[in-house]
Amino acid sequence: MSSSDCLPDYPLNSDLVKRLKSSLEARDEKAVLDLMCTEVKHVNAIIELANDDWMKEPDAPLHPLVLVGLWSLEYKRELTNPLCITASHGHTNCVRYLLHWDADVNAAPGGKSALHEACQGGHTDCAELLLEHQANPNLMSEEGLAPLHLCTSPNTLGCAQMLLKHGACVNQESNEGQESPLHIAAKHGLVDHTLLYLQHGASVDARNRHEETPLSVACGQAQEPHGQEPYLEVCRLLLHHGANANTADEEEKSPLHKACKNASHCLVQLLLQNQAKVNVFDYNGSSPMAYVLQSASFKRECRPHQTVQTLLNHGSQRIWPGAFEKVLKSCAATPEIIGILFNSYSKLRVSEKWREVIPQEVFQMYQPFYQSLFMLSHTPRCLQHLCRSVIRKHLGSKCWSCIPQLPVPDPVQHYLLLEPEDLLL
Structure with missing residues (x-):
C-alpha cells in the first residue's frame, strides 16, 4: 500500500x-x-x-492538458x-x-x-x-532521495555536516537521476557544501544518469552574468581536487562546451588553464567556439566577445571562411565578435552580400565599424595586421601565454591578442 x-x-x-x-x-x-x-x-x-x-x-474543472x-x-x-x-x-x-x-x-x-x-x-x-x-x-525517500540530496541551499550546510558526522554516505546516488550529493552542490552553486563533500572523500568525477560530472553540471548552470561567481568557485574547487576538465556527457558535450554556451568568460579561462581541449566536438559536430557564437545574440550582457577572443588565443580553430556570412547574420549586434573573428585571418575576402544580412537598425547603430569593414572589400589589410597574423601563426595555441611576455608596450600586446577595435584597418 x-x-x-x-x-x-x-x-x-x-x-x-x-x-x-x-x-x-x-x-x-x-x-x-x-x-x-x-x-x-x-x-x-x-x-x-x-x-x-x-x-x-x-464537477471540478480540469486543466485542458489533463483532458x-x-x-x-x-x-x-x-x-x-x-x-x-x-x-x-x-x-x-x-x-x-x-x-x-x-x-x-x-x-x-x-x-x-x-x-x-x-x-x-x-x-x-x-x-x-x-x-x-x-x-x-541514508534513508531514501519515495522520490529516491537521501537527506544529503535535499541540502540544496546555503542554510543547509549545518545539516550536511551533521549527516556526514553520523555516517551519511557522501557518494550515495539518487535513484532517478543517479546524482551524488556533490552533483547537487554543483547544480546549486554551493561552495561550502562542495568543499565539505570533497573533504569527506566525494568522488570528484562521479557521473549521473546523463554521464555528467559535477564539473559539467556546474558549468551548465552558470547562466546569469551576476550569478556566475559561486559556480566559478565550485569549479575551481573541483579542478583543484583533480576533476577532469575534458570529461564529456552522453551528448559528448565537455564542460568547455557548456561554459561557452553560457558565455562565461572567467569559467572558460579557468577550464582552459586546466588543460581543457579547445577543439573538441559534440555529437552534433559543434565546437566550443560554435556554442558561444550561437548564444552570443542573447548573451550580450555576458560580453561574449571576450570568450571568442580567449578561445582564439588558446588555439581554437577559426570558423570556415564560407560561414562568415552566417556568423555575421547572427552576431551583427555584437560587432566586437565580428571584428575579433575577422582579424584572426591574415586575409578574408569581404563580400558585398554581407551587407544584406545585417539588419538596417544594427548597421545604423554601428555604422562606422561596418563601413570600415566594407571598405576593405577593395583595400588590402595594413602591414601591421599582416605582421600580427605572422606572429599569431607562429605562436599558435600559446598566444595567451607567450604574447604577454614579449618586450613590447601593452597596446601592442593587446593588438596581438585581438583586443576589439573601433575600426578595421
Whole structure:
C-alpha cells in the first residue's frame, strides 16, 4: 500500500488539522506543541495536510492538458505525522517532546522522513536531534532521495555536516537521476557544501544518469552574468581536487562546451588553464567556439566577445571562411565578435552580400565599424595586421601565454591578442 492509500487519523477537513495548519502558518511553536501534547491521539498518528484528488470532485474543472491525457490523473495527497511536521518547521522543542514519547524516527508516511524534512528546511538543531535518536542518515525517500540530496541551499550546510558526522554516505546516488550529493552542490552553486563533500572523500568525477560530472553540471548552470561567481568557485574547487576538465556527457558535450554556451568568460579561462581541449566536438559536430557564437545574440550582457577572443588565443580553430556570412547574420549586434573573428585571418575576402544580412537598425547603430569593414572589400589589410597574423601563426595555441611576455608596450600586446577595435584597418 502506498502512502497515498493510507487512511489518515486526522483527515484534511478535521478540526485538528485546521487548527494545526493555522498554528504552523503563524509559526506558533507553543500552539503546535500544545496540540501535539493534548489532542493528537499518539505520536505516530497519520495527518493529512493536503489533498489534490481530482477524482473526488466530478464537477471540478480540469486543466485542458489533463483532458487530452498529457498530465496524469493521479492525485497528490500529503500525508505526514507529528514528527515530520515539527521537523519541517524547525520546532526543536516539539521534536524533542515527540522523540521522548518514542515517535518513530524513521517513519515516512508521506514519502519523506522527519530527517528529510529537517534537512530540506535547513533546520540543523532538529536534524542533529533526530540523528542522535538513530534517524537513518541514508534513508531514501519515495522520490529516491537521501537527506544529503535535499541540502540544496546555503542554510543547509549545518545539516550536511551533521549527516556526514553520523555516517551519511557522501557518494550515495539518487535513484532517478543517479546524482551524488556533490552533483547537487554543483547544480546549486554551493561552495561550502562542495568543499565539505570533497573533504569527506566525494568522488570528484562521479557521473549521473546523463554521464555528467559535477564539473559539467556546474558549468551548465552558470547562466546569469551576476550569478556566475559561486559556480566559478565550485569549479575551481573541483579542478583543484583533480576533476577532469575534458570529461564529456552522453551528448559528448565537455564542460568547455557548456561554459561557452553560457558565455562565461572567467569559467572558460579557468577550464582552459586546466588543460581543457579547445577543439573538441559534440555529437552534433559543434565546437566550443560554435556554442558561444550561437548564444552570443542573447548573451550580450555576458560580453561574449571576450570568450571568442580567449578561445582564439588558446588555439581554437577559426570558423570556415564560407560561414562568415552566417556568423555575421547572427552576431551583427555584437560587432566586437565580428571584428575579433575577422582579424584572426591574415586575409578574408569581404563580400558585398554581407551587407544584406545585417539588419538596417544594427548597421545604423554601428555604422562606422561596418563601413570600415566594407571598405576593405577593395583595400588590402595594413602591414601591421599582416605582421600580427605572422606572429599569431607562429605562436599558435600559446598566444595567451607567450604574447604577454614579449618586450613590447601593452597596446601592442593587446593588438596581438585581438583586443576589439573601433575600426578595421
